[in-house]
Amino acid sequence: MPLVKNGEITPDPWTHIADGEDAPLDAPIIVSTDRWNAERASLVHRNAPIGIRLRNDQLPDELGEDLYRFGVVAIEFPAFKDGRAYTQARLLRERYRFTGEVRAFGDVLRDQLLFMQRCGIDAFKIRKLADAEAFRSTIGEISVFFQPAADDRRPVTALRNRAVASWAY
Amino acid sequence: MNGLYLQLHAYMLRVAIPYGTLSSRQMRTLAHIARAYDKGYGHFTTRQNIQYNWPKLVDVPDLLDELVKVEMHALQTSGNCIRNVTADPYAGVAAGEVEDPRIYAEIIRQWSTLHPEFTFLPRKFKIALTGTDTDRAAVKLHDIGIAIIRDENGAVGFRIDVGGGQGRTPIIAETIRDFLPKQDLLPYLEAILRVYNMLGRRDNIYKARIKILVQSEGLERFTELVEEEFTHLKGGAVELPQAELDRIRAYFAAPRYETLDNGSKELESARQADEEFAAWVKTNVDTHKQPGYAIVNISLKPVGGIPGDASAEEMEAVADLADRYSFGEIRVTHEQNLTLPSVQQSELFSLWLGLKIHGLATANIGHAGDIIACPGLDYCNLANARSIPVAQAISRKFENIRRQHDIGRLTINISGCINACGHHHVGNIGLLGVEKNGEELYQITLGGRADENAEIGRIVGPAFSYDDVPGAVETVVETYLQQREDNDESFVDAYARLGATPFKEALYATR
Amino acid sequence: MTYKILTANRLDDGLVVYLGGAGWTANIDAAQQAHDDNAAAALDYRGKQAAMRNEVADPYLIDLDDEQPVRWRETIRANGPTVRADLGYQADKRIYQCTDTTNSITPSSANGSSSFANRSAAAWREKLPKTNSSHCA
Numbered sequence: 145m146p147l148v149k150n151g152e153i154t155p156d157p158w159t160h161i162a163d164g165e166d167a168p169l170d171a172p173i174i175v176s177t178d179r180w181n182a183e184r185a186s187l188v189h190r191n192a193p194i195g196i197r198l199r200n201d202q203l204p205d206e207l208g209e210d211l212y213r214f215g216v217v218a219i220e221f222p223a224f225k226d227g228r229a230y231t232q233a234r235l236l237r238e239r240y241r242f243t244g245e246v247r248a249f250g251d252v253l254r255d256q257l258l259f260m261q262r263c264g265i266d267a268f269k270i271r272k273l274a275d276a277e278a279f280r281s282t283i284g285e286i287s288v289f290f291q292p293a294a295d296d297r298r299p300v301t302a303l304r305n306r307a308v309a310s311w312a313y
Numbered sequence: 314m315n316g317l318y319l320q321l322h323a324y325m326l327r328v329a330i331p332y333g334t335l336s337s338r339q340m341r342t343l344a345h346i347a348r349a350y351d352k353g354y355g356h357f358t359t360r361q362n363i364q365y366n367w368p369k370l371v372d373v374p375d376l377l378d379e380l381v382k383v384e385m386h387a388l389q390t391s392g393n394c395i396r397n398v399t400a401d402p403y404a405g406v407a408a409g410e411v412e413d414p415r416i417y418a419e420i421i422r423q424w425s426t427l428h429p430e431f432t433f434l435p436r437k438f439k440i441a442l443t444g445t446d447t448d449r450a451a452v453k454l455h456d457i458g459i460a461i462i463r464d465e466n467g468a469v470g471f472r473i474d475v476g477g478g479q480g481r482t483p484i485i486a487e488t489i490r491d492f493l494p495k496q497d498l499l500p501y502l503e504a505i506l507r508v509y510n511m512l513g514r515r516d517n518i519y520k521a522r523i524k525i526l527v528q529s530e531g532l533e534r535f536t537e538l539v540e541e542e543f544t545h546l547k548g549g550a551v552e553l554p555q556a557e558l559d560r561i562r563a564y565f566a567a568p569r570y571e572t573l574d575n576g577s578k579e580l581e582s583a584r585q586a587d588e589e590f591a592a593w594v595k596t597n598v599d600t601h602k603q604p605g606y607a608i609v610n611i612s613l614k615p616v617g618g619i620p621g622d623a624s625a626e627e628m629e630a631v632a633d634l635a636d637r638y639s640f641g642e643i644r645v646t647h648e649q650n651l652t653l654p655s656v657q658q659s660e661l662f663s664l665w666l667g668l669k670i671h672g673l674a675t676a677n678i679g680h681a682g683d684i685i686a687c688p689g690l691d692y693c694n695l696a697n698a699r700s701i702p703v704a705q706a707i708s709r710k711f712e713n714i715r716r717q718h719d720i721g722r723l724t725i726n727i728s729g730c731i732n733a734c735g736h737h738h739v740g741n742i743g744l745l746g747v748e749k750n751g752e753e754l755y756q757i758t759l760g761g762r763a764d765e766n767a768e769i770g771r772i773v774g775p776a777f778s779y780d781d782v783p784g785a786v787e788t789v790v791e792t793y794l795q796q797r798e799d800n801d802e803s804f805v806d807a808y809a810r811l812g813a814t815p816f817k818e819a820l821y822a823t824r
Numbered sequence: 825m826t827y828k829i830l831t832a833n834r835l836d837d838g839l840v841v842y843l844g845g846a847g848w849t850a851n852i853d854a855a856q857q858a859h860d861d862n863a864a865a866a867l868d869y870r871g872k873q874a875a876m877r878n879e880v881a882d883p884y885l886i887d888l889d890d891e892q893p894v895r896w897r898e899t900i901r902a903n904g905p906t907v908r909a910d911l912g913y914q915a916d917k918r919i920y921q922c923t924d925t926t927n928s929i930t931p932s933s934a935n936g937s938s939s940f941a942n943r944s945a946a947a948w949r950e951k952l953p954k955t956n957s958s959h960c961a
Contacts, residue, residue, distance in 0.1 A: 227433025262429035292550040324838035369837040691905035779944040
């Protein structure tokens with residue numbers, strides 16, 4: 145499953161480690177919150193980067209201050225219709241000011257990529273190669289937005305007011 | 314979420330009519346689309362939208378392009394997202410209005426359009442607004458209902474209700490916030506939607522609406538969750554600056570009314586002279602806030618007709634009449650009728666003549682002939698029974714306008730399945746079509762109300778067959794006529810006073 | 825005698841179709857009949873293949889008894905809305921040529937007892953001609 149980051153398919157430095165699976169000591173790994181809680185003492189002392197995988201019924205505040213230890217937070221779309229991860233992403237970026245990677249995995253399809261990116265997701269494990277290849281054009285399909293989100297795009301109201309403000313000078 | 318459904322016979326496309334407001338130009342485009350891409354008609358719905366029943370998939374892109382030319386679309390009229398925001402069809406012209414609800418409906422519409430966080434909610438989400446004490450938008454039956462009110466200092470803000478809805482589990486919304494200051498509207502809605510997005514059930518589509526979450530958490534706990542989230546969002550990026558509010562308000566500025574006195578000699582003499590016209594004025598014309606003007610309701614329920622359907626010719630006739638008499642403005646009501654919001658009282662008679670030519674002058678608004686019926690098993694994939702022919706049969710029974718007027722205000726709502734798109738739960742007389750052993754049966758509920766005193770109707774007894782149900786409805790009405798205190802006691806008030814017993818007796822005594 | 829046929833909606837225009845021996849047809853009488861489970865499974869398979877090829881949407885098996893659909897809903901699908909004799913396949917079949925047309929413009933005049941709309945499902949099934957001959961009921 146290709147990983148798209150910065151608009152392009154790129155090799156994935158991270159490895160998802162299932163609960164119960166052995167974790168390599170010196171490679172970047174993503175573990176579940178259960179695993180993190182159970183093995184925190186040893187995981188904290190790893191030399192390699194660590195990432196966390198949230199279930200989509202978990203809220204980021206469960207991680208507390210530990211959130212800022214993680215290089216990546218992986219959030220899941222178990223089915224594309226399950227939109228909880230959009231909220232998780234926005235909370236990570238806007239509430240907790242998480243600056244690491246927020247990656248989407250699961251049923252990640254072309255039609256949802258722009259919504260995901262607007263919510264602050266910056267890495268995508270995309271189901272279909274064709275969707276991954278079309279990432280840039282997909283993101284560019286809509287250019288005007290009506291509401292602020294976690295991205296830095298300015299909604300149309302802000303653009304209008306900025307335009308008005310500039311006339312005043 | 315693009316409004317296209319596969320129904321029994323063909324595709325159905327639901328076009329959004331934001332808060333039921335249309336220009337004559339837009340109405341002409343809807344008529345053109347009915348002709349060019351459909352079979353010459355459309356259906357106005359209980360959420361102020363329009364549905365086309367026969368578009369071809371291959372034609373839909375061209376159809377949507379035609380809509381775009383008049384600033385219309387079919388976005389978010391399906392799917393688990395925020396749907397069309399509906400409002401009082403008398404917005405901007407009703408007497409006693411605190412503020413025009415269309416202003417805030419438009420603000421919410423923009424904010425909710427392609428909202429990246431709330432496009433995959435547990436289920437669909439419906440919001441309605443009213444600006445007057447009299448609730449013509451059924452706000453208490455919506456996921457979020459908003460009433461524009463004043464606080465004790467006269468400041469304008471909102472009462473926020475949450476968790477109303479019909480369908481399988483009809484529930485009247487509860488008030489989560491007695492008074493919300495204006496600038497907090499969008500942050501507060503984001504808080505509600507966010508709590509719903511995270512906590513709403515996703516395991517069972519029949520338990521996924523926000524009303525279920527409010528019930529299972531309890532209002533107190535649900536309110537805590539929302540208010541907590543709101544503390545983070547208040548004053549933040551989604552809050553609308555006053556300049557933007559004012560800019561949007563300007564779009565809904567009143568038309569250039571003439572300065573007139575209230576009351577009109579032409580109107581009075583026409584009423585004296587023509588009994589039919591007088592009857593129409595009584596039921597179809599309402600008080601306007603501007604002296605000398607009136608609000609006119611156009612009934613899309615001719616005797617024996619299909620409720621809410623309009624042919625392309627009828628749509629064009631309404632567009633022409635709107636241009637001539639109502640500043641080119643038209644509203645769609647959630648009772649499947651149309652409204653011309655601002656007509657000079659002195660021109661009511663000419664307008665009525667114009668409506669009559671096109672069969673659009675049935676004097677039955679809010680009365681027994683003004684039946685609300687979903688498309689039912691004649692069209693809809695979800696239906697168990699037909700609703701339209703039942704509506705037609707009942708309509709014929711109450712054909713006589715004098716009789717309807719004598720009966721007084723009465724709402725009859727028919728749904729062809731438990732999804733309740735006909736809003737039968739809140740009909741004074743509600744009919745729910747079910748299927749049993751290949752036969753269509755209809756369960757009657759009584760005492761429902763969709764207004765500010767919202768009530769869910771109660772089942773009166775065993776269901777009636779397709780052949781018997783029109784007669785049963787007539788029996789219910791006869792019972793009311795026999796038992797009402799006087800001519801001024803409405804059906805729903807009489808039912809509240811009498812209870813179900815006399816109706817049960819009349820319906821089931823001989824069975 | 826009950827048997828099964830396969831129905832779906834055509835993808836490009838959404839109209840009701842039935843799976844015949846040679847392909848999809850709008851004529852329910854030309855549908856291929858399945859009189860046992862194997863035959864039904866074969867129809868089902870062909871339907872799924874057609875859906876994968878984007879020819880149809882939502883294929884499913886329905887029961888017929890003596891050439892009439894068992895389910896009222898399928899009778900309506902085969903003919904059109906009961907309240908608009910001028911729409912759907914019934915308009916082409918001309919079964920209801922002699923009945924009054926109930927539409928949204930003209931108020932009902934005749935008692936309409938012969939029209940599709942005013943009959944209960946059972947009464948309608950009883951009176952429906954068994955074949956597509958265009959005669960008045």
